Amino acid sequence: QAVYLRDYTPPAYTIDTVDLYVDLHEDHAMVTGTLNIQAAKAEAKADLWLHGESLELVSVTINGTRLTEQDFRIDENGMLITHRTEMAQPFVLETVSRIRPQDNTRLEGLYRSKNLFCTQCEAEGFRSITWFLDRPDVMATYRCTIEADREKYPVLLSNGNLIGEEPVGENRHRAIWEDPFRKPSYLFALVAGTLDRVEDSFTTMSGRNIDLHIYVDPGNSGKCRHALDSLKKAMRWDEERYGREYDLDLFNIVAVDDFNMGAMENKSLNIFNSSCVLADTATASDASFDRVESIVAHEYFHNWSGNRVTCRDWFQLSLKEGFTVYRDACFSADMHSPVVNRIEHVRFLRTAQFAEDAGPMAHAVRPESYMEISNFYTLTIYEKGAEVVRMIHLLLGDELFRRGSDLYFDRFDGQAVTTEDFVACMEEVSDRDLSQFKLWYSQAGTPCVKVKDHYNAKTGEYRLTIRQHIPDTPGQTGKQPMHFPFCIGLVSDDGKDFEARVASESTATASVSDGHGLMIELRETEETVVFKDIAHKPVVSLNRGFSAPVRVEYDYDTTELLHLMQYDSDGFNRWNAGQILALSLFDRVLGRASAGENSQGGSAIDEADMGFLQEYATALKQYLKPGSTSRQDPAFCALLLQMPEFSAWIERLPQVDIQLALGCYEQATLEVCSQLEQSARQCYDELGAHADIGQREKGAALRALRNTCLGVLSRLPGHDELAWQHFDAAKLMTDQLAGFRALLRYPRSQSSRPAQAIEAFEHQWQQDSLVMDNWFGLQAASRDYGTLEDIERLSEHRLFSRFNPNKLRSLFSTFAGQNWACFHATDGAGYRFIRKTIAELDQNNPQIASRMATPLTRWRKYAEPYSSLLKAELSALAKPVEGTEISKDLYEIVYKSL
Numbered sequence: 001q002a003v004y005l006r007d008y009t010p011p012a013y014t015i016d017t018v019d020l021y022v023d024l025h026e027d028h029a030m031v032t033g034t035l036n037i038q039a040a041k042a043e044a045k046a047d048l049w050l051h052g053e054s055l056e057l058v059s060v061t062i063n064g065t066r067l068t069e070q071d072f073r074i075d076e077n078g079m080l081i082t083h084r085t086e087m088a089q090p091f092v093l094e095t096v097s098r099i100r101p102q103d104n105t106r107l108e109g110l111y112r113s114k115n116l117f118c119t120q121c122e123a124e125g126f127r128s129i130t131w132f133l134d135r136p137d138v139m140a141t142y143r144c145t146i147e148a149d150r151e152k153y154p155v156l157l158s159n160g161n162l163i164g165e166e167p168v169g170e171n172r173h174r175a176i177w178e179d180p181f182r183k184p185s186y187l188f189a190l191v192a193g194t195l196d197r198v199e200d201s202f203t204t205m206s207g208r209n210i211d212l213h214i215y216v217d218p219g220n221s222g223k224c225r226h227a228l229d230s231l232k233k234a235m236r237w238d239e240e241r242y243g244r245e246y247d248l249d250l251f252n253i254v255a256v257d258d259f260n261m262g263a264m265e266n267k268s269l270n271i272f273n274s275s276c277v278l279a280d281t282a283t284a285s286d287a288s289f290d291r292v293e294s295i296v297a298h299e300y301f302h303n304w305s306g307n308r309v310t311c312r313d314w315f316q317l318s319l320k321e322g323f324t325v326y327r328d329a330c331f332s333a334d335m336h337s338p339v340v341n342r343i344e345h346v347r348f349l350r351t352a353q354f355a356e357d358a359g360p361m362a363h364a365v366r367p368e369s370y371m372e373i374s375n376f377y378t379l380t381i382y383e384k385g386a387e388v389v390r391m392i393h394l395l396l397g398d399e400l401f402r403r404g405s406d407l408y409f410d411r412f413d414g415q416a417v418t419t420e421d422f423v424a425c426m427e428e429v430s431d432r433d434l435s436q437f438k439l440w441y442s443q444a445g446t447p448c449v450k451v452k453d454h455y456n457a458k459t460g461e462y463r464l465t466i467r468q469h470i471p472d473t474p475g476q477t478g479k480q481p482m483h484f485p486f487c488i489g490l491v492s493d494d495g496k497d498f499e500a501r502v503a504s505e506s507t508a509t510a511s512v513s514d515g516h517g518l519m520i521e522l523r524e525t526e527e528t529v530v531f532k533d534i535a536h537k538p539v540v541s542l543n544r545g546f547s548a549p550v551r552v553e554y555d556y557d558t559t560e561l562l563h564l565m566q567y568d569s570d571g572f573n574r575w576n577a578g579q580i581l582a583l584s585l586f587d588r589v590l591g592r593a594s595a596g597e598n599s600q601g602g603s604a605i606d607e608a609d610m611g612f613l614q615e616y617a618t619a620l621k622q623y624l625k626p627g628s629t630s631r632q633d634p635a636f637c638a639l640l641l642q643m644p645e646f647s648a649w650i651e652r653l654p655q656v657d658i659q660l661a662l663g664c665y666e667q668a669t670l671e672v673c674s675q676l677e678q679s680a681r682q683c684y685d686e687l688g689a690h691a692d693i694g695q696r697e698k699g700a701a702l703r704a705l706r707n708t709c710l711g712v713l714s715r716l717p718g719h720d721e722l723a724w725q726h727f728d729a730a731k732l733m734t735d736q737l738a739g740f741r742a743l744l745r746y747p748r749s750q751s752s753r754p755a756q757a758i759e760a761f762e763h764q765w766q767q768d769s770l771v772m773d774n775w776f777g778l779q780a781a782s783r784d785y786g787t788l789e790d791i792e793r794l795s796e797h798r799l800f801s802r803f804n805p806n807k808l809r810s811l812f813s814t815f816a817g818q819n820w821a822c823f824h825a826t827d828g829a830g831y832r833f834i835r836k837t838i839a840e841l842d843q844n845n846p847q848i849a850s851r852m853a854t855p856l857t858r859w860r861k862y863a864e865p866y867s868s869l870l871k872a873e874l875s876a877l878a879k880p881v882e883g884t885e886i887s888k889d890l891y892e893i894v895y896k897s898l
């Protein structure tokens with residue numbers, strides 16, 4: 001059932017124009033599609049294939065002649081029309097079908113979210129609206145007429161320009177939209193409902209005025225300001241950084257409550273999960289504000305990287321997604337702190353994408369094959385894809401990269417192209433050969449880079465030996481070495497970088513990079529770089545700014561890492577040095593525990609570890625000191641203080657005994673936090689008195705640090721009252737959530753405050769579904785308030801819904817992905833529960849079910865009993881119960897990971 005990249009063939013027919021008439025009723029919709037079709041090669045006399053799923057065909061005509069049963073064949077994927085003479089010339093095909101948006105729980109195609117009709121067509125949803133060649137290399141201009149009840153659906157929207165609106169009979173009306181830009185079907189959108197509209201406008205660099213409209217559920221118009229401001233910033237930024245201007249006079253955003261993903265870039269009619277648009281100071285955390293800003297920008301940037309220049313086929317998905325994530329990340333970095341932004345992206349990549357790349361679903365940035373494309377909206381396509389574009393930017397430098405992107409947008413405007421085309425533009429403007437570099441698109445797996453060094457005190461020569469290795473992944477072995485930028489610095493005793501002079505016997509080329517010291521270009525399995533005139537042994541700072549998405553192995557000693565934590569001129573690596581130290585602390589404690597030295601969990605950390613731990617904690621205390629340089633960038637300081645997540649740690653380990661490792665992790669973090677107690681408390685109090693702490697935007701960084709201090713304190717006994725006060729006095733959602741999270745660390749036996757907070761929060765926010773998602777999520781992640789029993793109870797809560805993806809993610813995906821203590825209980829009850837939940841959800845919404853299965857697929861990483869228990873549940877998923885069927889989405893995940 002798989003589709004292969006190597007089988008790509010251009011379509012036998014093209015569709016030039018689409019005229020849709022969508023007639024919406026309470027229990028069905030009638031869709032008339034009128035297509036102008038043309039054979040690519042008339043002499044080929046090809047049969048015409050049209051995708052179509054869940055469509056009830058009423059009639060089909062060609063040039064007005066009704067086709068009969070003998071003229072075509074229908075199966076569950078579409079319709080094959082036998083070739084007819086009139087197909088040699090351009091012809092008009094008209095289909096009429098009946099669909100049932102009200103019963104569409106998959107949330108693909110045309111569906112209903114409460115009282116709103118809306119669409120999600122990417123990747124293959126259009127085929128469940130009408131018969132079509134539903135593939136991105138078929139690009140057409142669209143006209144769409146929507147007819148609906150006038151009272152219930154006063155707002156009727158589609159892509160492009162509104163060219164007419166008129167009443168139909170007594171109670172109905174219609175609107176006609178026309179999109180002048182050719183587009184693939186996945187960018188089609190339609191909305192009908194009762195919505196409030198918030199307006200703004202933007203003047204483009206060439207002086208055109210654009211109307212900006214955000215449509216939301218009645219009552220939510222007060223929550224659109226931030227999205228509108230973000231949109232305007234994004235529009236300006238794309239003009240300045242990429243020279244890209246918006247191309248229509250109207251830009252619409254619609255917020256929808258039931259949505260499988262974050263948002264969708266439909267041409268001029270972006271549809272958003274309401275959680276990614278709505279934000280106000282009372283109900284949205286600082287993190288939500290940032291997420292709204294970056295997703296609004298992401299979808300807007302797609303107008304060029306995705307819509308004007310689109311993908312030839314779905315194997316090229318990263319062409320638009322990787323590039324657009326890269327663009328939105330640079331935008332966010334420009335709007336806020338670049339180093340903070342970089343760390344956040346890398347933290348995410350290293351935990352989640354590295355895990356994906358090491359697991360059964362590992363695939364290249366341009367995959368070779370897939371069964372269900374929805375399963376390939378992955379961290380590899382998005383995040384690793386963005387890293388690949390970032391590396392091209394690093395290799396070329398600002399000026400050439402911009403020339404390359406200009407060429408790409410100009411040359412391929414209006415076309416459906418490939419990642420090869422993108423790279424070819426970069427090669428052309430830079431006169432570089434990127435053929436080896438392109439392995440990043442075809443080879444899966446995270447490269448591992450092993451670095452060894454040698455310093456010769458007599459000659460003042462410092463030699464680095466760098467070996468790369470790319471691990472085997474399913475279906476790919478024996479990989480070629482990759483070409484990538486590896487930025488480094490040689491840090492001297494005084495903390496400054498040596499002015500490194502690269503000797504000619506080096507095998508790799510090196511150049512000075514913008515902002516990250518020296519950029520070495522690696523190409524071979526092993527490379528050596530030799531530096532001259534180095535006065536003493538330097539501390540080497542590797543992969544600065546995370547210049548390449550690789551694992552780096554180098555044998556640091558503690559003093560070197562402490563030195564980098566303090567002095568590295570590269571902020572990212574200052575942070576990273578602390579992470580390496582913390583990880584090795586966890587490794588040590590686990591090593592001893594596995595050797596049976598502290599199996600009872602009690603005293604455990606021995607003296608040697610304790611000394612190590614104290615050195616690490618002392619370095620963290622330096623960061624916290626009032627007046628320290630790190631305190632001047634509070635958001636960065638907050639990151640410096642945060643130890644790696646449990647998941648980031650175990651991602652690197654083979655055969656993890658989860659509960660044992662968790663015990664070690666908690667013990668080590670508890671010990672570090674107790675070392676920090678006084679400093680954290682002091683910092684917490686000082687910041688509490690800061691004039692800006694209560695300001696939404698100005699105070700965000702201060703709150704990040706202060707709430708990190710609260711997080712440190714809440715790992716220690718006796719701070720439940722402080723957490724309660726924090727929670728209770730909070731005026732902003734960030735603080736309320738930080739207080740709530742902190743409180744949930746105290747078991748019922750230690751404090752009654754958490755239970756009180758759970759109740760108070762619910763009481764306060766029960767009317768606000770998005771805020772309540774946090775309430776479900778934080779409990780689901782808690783070892784004490786997210787036990788299996790709690791999850792079962794919460795899933796019956798009156799505010800929970802099995803049809804709302806946000807709720808399903810908050811409760812079930814959080815439990816399975818973040819609640820290590822409860823989900824991975826050794827009796828397997830957590831696994832069983834999630835398996836049953838997935839099987840049930842798969843009947844309604846395969847996309848959500850298949851995503852929820854990710855934690856189960858990681859069974860090979862774990863020791864017994866986790867491994868066998870997880871595998872058993874996967875096998876159970878593969879055999880659906882009588883009367884049900886497994887979706888293609890879920891089948892692919894289960895099949896590939898067993």
Ligand code: ARG
Pocket residue numbers: 122123124261263264265298299321374377
């Ligand atoms: N293109 C959307 C974005 O901005 C995501 C669409 C996801 N669709 C899906 N079927 N998974 O990233």
Ligand code: ZN
Pocket residue numbers: 298302320321324
């Ligand atoms: Zn995207």
